[in-house]
Amino acid sequence: EPEVTxxxxxxxxxMGQEVILRCVPISNHLYFYxxxxxxxxxxxxxxxxxxxxxxxxxxxxxxxxxxxRPDGSNFTLKIRSTKLEDSAMYFxxxxxxxxxxxxxxxxxxxxxx
Amino acid sequence: xxxxxxxxxxxxxxxxxxxxLDCTYDTxxxxxxxxxxxxxxxxxxIFLIYQGSYxxxxxxxxxxxxxxxxARKSANLVISASQLGDSAMYFxxxxxxxxxxxxxxxxxxxxxxxxxxx
Numbered sequence: 001e002p003e004v005t006x007x008x009x010x011x012x013x014x015m016g017q018e019v020i021l022r023c024v025p026i027s028n029h030l031y032f033y034x035x036x037x038x039x040x041x042x043x044x045x046x047x048x049x050x051x052x053x054x055x056x057x058x059x060x061x062x063x064x065x066x067x068x069r070p071d072g073s074n075f076t077l078k079i080r081s082t083k084l085e086d087s088a089m090y091f092x093x094x095x096x097x098x099x100x101x102x103x104x105x106x107x108x109x110x111x112x113x
Numbered sequence: 114x115x116x117x118x119x120x121x122x123x124x125x126x127x128x129x130x131x132x133x134l135d136c137t138y139d140t141x142x143x144x145x146x147x148x149x150x151x152x153x154x155x156x157x158x159i160f161l162i163y164q165g166s167y168x169x170x171x172x173x174x175x176x177x178x179x180x181x182x183x184a185r186k187s188a189n190l191v192i193s194a195s196q197l198g199d200s201a202m203y204f205x206x207x208x209x210x211x212x213x214x215x216x217x218x219x220x221x222x223x224x225x226x227x228x229x230x231x
Contacts, residue, residue, distance in 0.1 A: 033218070043158070043204065045218040056218055091158055093219075100146045100165065100208060102219055104158035 002026045004105035006092050012111045016081050021108045023075045023092030031095040032075045033102060034067065036060070036088040043091065049075065082112045116140065117205050117222035124227050126195045133180070134190040134225045136205030142166075145209045147188040148219065149179065152202040161203075164188060195229045202226050 005024045013019050025032050034046040048055040049067055066078045075094075079086055089109050093102040118137045126132035138147065149161040164172045164179045172179040180189040192199055205222040 035219075042223045043206075043221040045220065048218055058218075089156060093158075101148065101160055101163050103160060104150070106157040109156070 004092055004094055004103055006090075006105035006108050008108060009106065010109045010111070012113065013082055015084055015112055019079050019082055019110065021077045021079075021090050021092075021110070023077070023094075023105055024073050025075055025092065025094030026096070026103060027073070029094035029096045029103075031055075031097070031102075032067075032069070033093040033095075034077045035091045035093065035104075037091065037107075038085075038088045046077070046090075079110075082110075084112050086110060087112045115222075116209075116220045117207055119205055119222035119225050121225045122223070124225055126192075126199075126227065126229055128197060128229055128231050129194055131191060131193045132195055132227065134192070134203050134205075134227065136188045136190065136222060138186050138188060138205075138207050140186075140207065140209050142209045145207055147179070147181070148206040148208070149177070149188075149190045150204045150206060150221075151199075152204060152224070154201070158204075162190070192227075197229050197231060200227060200229045 007022045032049040035043050037043045045058050047057040047061045064080045068076050089107045091107045092105040095102045116139050145166045147164045151159045151161050162172050162174045162177045162179050164181045171181050176193045178191045202224045204224045206219045208219050
């Protein structure tokens with residue numbers, strides 16, 4: 001069964017460094033999302049992406065964040081200058097046009113030291 | 114106001130028994146959808162079940178069923194015949210509205226931690 005994949009599973013970085021989190025959505029899906037979950041808290045929407053542009057973003061998704069679909073398969077989230085409070089699990093999700101269901105990847109745990 | 118409210122931070126259930134996890138929601142949209150996701154201790158987010166606001170029948174997927182009461186704005190998850198592997202965090206979530214780009218985000222509740230006792 002097709003699934004969303006994410007790499008790396010765990011990323012440790014120093015404060016102020018740039019990180020890129022990678023996702024490969026399910027191949028025929030057209031809608032892509034990033035969410036984050038700070039440890040012990042609820043899942044929060046960051047950004048949605050459709051037709052090669054951002055559809056909606058939350059107040060969390062400030063100028064330090066960017067998303068890109070560099071080719072036909074990858075979908076990336078970049079954090080330009082990481083802060084301690086960016087430490088969280090980051091989930092990528094994708095959805096086809098024929099269903100409402102978003103399918104989530106396994107997540108990348110980002111630890112900022 | 115919270116869009117998704119899960120009032121049970123933790124629940125216990127005996128193995129083989131049924132359990133209901135509560136979820137209420139708040140929206141003014143006519144078109145919306147409700148999801149339940151399971152998050153085991155390993156961290157991944159597993160889709161369980163979906164109910165659209167216009168669906169007349171309650172959704173069912175194997176041992177999972179969604180008790181959808183539109184007038185009360187509730188979408189409770191019922192797990193029948195609980196198994197030890199059902200021990201996990203369960204999140205209720207909602208998508209609202211549609212535009213030319215489809216709906217854009219899902220809003221999650223705070224979750225209920227379910228523990229199945231042998």
